[in-house]
Amino acid sequence: MSAATDRPMRLGLFLQGAGHHVAGWRHPEAQFGGENLKLIQGIARTAEEGHFDLLFLADGLTSSADAHPSFVARIEPIALLSALAMGTKHLGLAATMSTTYTEPFHIARAFASLDHLSGGRAAWNAVTTSYARSSANFSRGDHPSHDDRYAIAEECIDVVRGLWDSFADDAFVKDKARGVYVEPDRVHTLNHEGRYFSVKGPLNASRPPQGHPIIIQAGSSLPGQRLAARTSEIVFTAQQTLVEGKAFRDGLRGFAVEAGRNPDHVMVLPGVCPVIGGTEAEAKALYAQLQGGIDPAAAILLLNDRLGHDVSGYDLDGPLPNLPESDQLQSRARLLTDLARRENLTLRELYYLVAGARGHRIVWGTPEQVADALEEWFVGGGSDGFNIMPPFFPTQFERFVGDVVPILRKRGLVRGEYVGNTLRENLGLPRPANQFFPD
């Protein structure tokens, strides 16, 4: 690594069917990846050529045709990553699964399975599901409140980790002569009886190759940060400025220390949408073209979702109105509110900005300029790397890997090879001991 830093910049690819910019899919070069396996396989190979740490799939439990084309239809993440595991060797495979709408037994199995299939490359983005409309697909009454969702998540993650530890690493002796397939005293029955879950166990999966798949958290409210500090190895965020980013990361590292963990074992990866051109003018024109493709009706829906309030009745050329705190996405809403106040944005300006990358930072410029922007944040202590969100696929991502990554490598910021076999090894994280069989 360079003198600037003793740790490599981590890179995730946030893969999203129709690209991240809400109008990205309309670009002539854009292809549609939501259910297009061939395209996605090519993108995964590109990510691996760029030595990305992981490929990340977001997920939602509703079809939102009106908000963003990427959310209308998508292959279920575990299924898709199981398929992608077949054509890749080193790339980490991160899937989103909701702690609010999925049974911990199903979650534990899904990620244990992906970890087995991929030889130890699975990661779970544990989300609480912000959108209340999700509850309408699940027959179980109302969407729980923000606080309840996090209380459920805390317990759910503990149950999942307990289930991953159902078997000692050496439990499956498969001794043909003795007729012993699994050693009975190397199996742990969880017998969890908690506030939200009763789960007996054991899981019907041997211990995953990584011990525990990597856990990712993507909520930035205080309960979200506390959860991440206690349980997660990667945190996705959406800060807009280095000052915010650094404050967030410093705070999170502090919480991790309080939780008795090594703060270097919690990596913060803000989302960044790089709009890349051969020249600055080209990049600027591309950004303008993307913004010009935005459908104002869709943009306002996206903004409503992010704010957790309907602002469509307000004057579009006036300032953002004062809104009560949202129960949906507290931290994301606050970041947007801060941004609007700081930059004196009209509602129209704000929603055009949000529509771009759904509140994530957009960086447009030449490969050199994009590399500069990433380096500044990274070296400035605002992140441990980035979750790269190309405005559309595949060409913008190919440019990132072909043109930006080599610059980062020349500067000694990213590593030029995979250093381990599992995702955990590549990230320099220890394999957790089995809590029930610590030997």
Next chain:
Amino acid sequence: MSAATDRPMRLGLFLQGAGHHVAGWRHPEAQFGGENLKLIQGIARTAEEGHFDLLFLADGLTSSADAHPSFVARIEPIALLSALAMGTKHLGLAATMSTTYTEPFHIARAFASLDHLSGGRAAWNAVTTSYARSSANFSRGDHPSHDDRYAIAEECIDVVRGLWDSFADDAFVKDKARGVYVEPDRVHTLNHEGRYFSVKGPLNASRPPQGHPIIIQAGSSLPGQRLAARTSEIVFTAQQTLVEGKAFRDGLRGFAVEAGRNPDHVMVLPGVCPVIGGTEAEAKALYAQLQGGIDPAAAILLLNDRLGHDVSGYDLDGPLPNLPESDQLQSRARLLTDLARRENLTLRELYYLVAGARGHRIVWGTPEQVADALEEWFVGGGSDGFNIMPPFFPTQFERFVGDVVPILRKRGLVRGEYVGNTLRENLGLPRPANQFFPD
């Protein structure tokens, strides 16, 4: 096809980690497939070389270390089949998922995803989950009764099929110029409000390539048969005699006609465990060797599970006691009871027989003799094909494909090629119209 029949014999491979015979894994040639991707990939390729219609994965939601090594640890079926879809081209991919313990929204997504990933080769074995102990892993109170489980299944399958029809086949116009990704009037919101489920929809998946993935049913009680006749294309069974098999198939076809369906669109595939030797003596010795490897303690647990009652207190060398009807697996229990009475089996004889292939028919002999046994059932109207359950993997299955299939082909019983692109096409089944967009 031969003069004997105008329809091809359908072949499914029932893949199970450690083989189907409870002691199969102890055979020197046996390899362990539960979480061994390389082995399973090889088996899938063998099945495709043999032009099998489908590869089938059973599933359970508990880890039963004591009953059968295949049930201790296994990769979640959708994840595994998504991976296998990558190395195969024609083979149907059938996964089991429980209507009692899985949300219909998750089920619909999972199979739509597999269908997209595999280019139209997905099948869902819709089971109600017989074992009451499963409820202990799911925080929702007691295991529902047999009748309730089937009432839930009826509604669940309807919801799943409704969700698969969320989008017209032509809904995703992806018109860059107009900025229309999906035609709003080609999306159907299900708004299901039933006795067990409230599911709004739409599903976040475009319509599967097959329209609807193939539905399989594996319960043989009366409610199970009614459900199959109304909703399913394939029925797995476990009859022991041709008379029973024919009666079951005739009955089911009758129910299908009552339900307004073409009876040829419901195919009955009994499970068969072929124990194959080069000579009759070799096959007999192999069968004896397998039976000799049975652990009596495990065998009695298996029998208890199948009967839904604990018989371990009874005299092992006496007859099967009279038992009240079980709530777990009514039809399977009855088949076993009938078998024991018909053949005057002692309890010990019965449990050794059940342990073999868990109540499925075992056929041992030369390839010629195995082919004869299959032909007799098929031509005699006892089935539309078979679900092949090798006692262990991979060599016994390789013998089936290498030695038995060519004989069946020579006799004109099986087809020697895949006739379509999707599983549905290969099975000669029509693609269902969209119930909400019938045009």
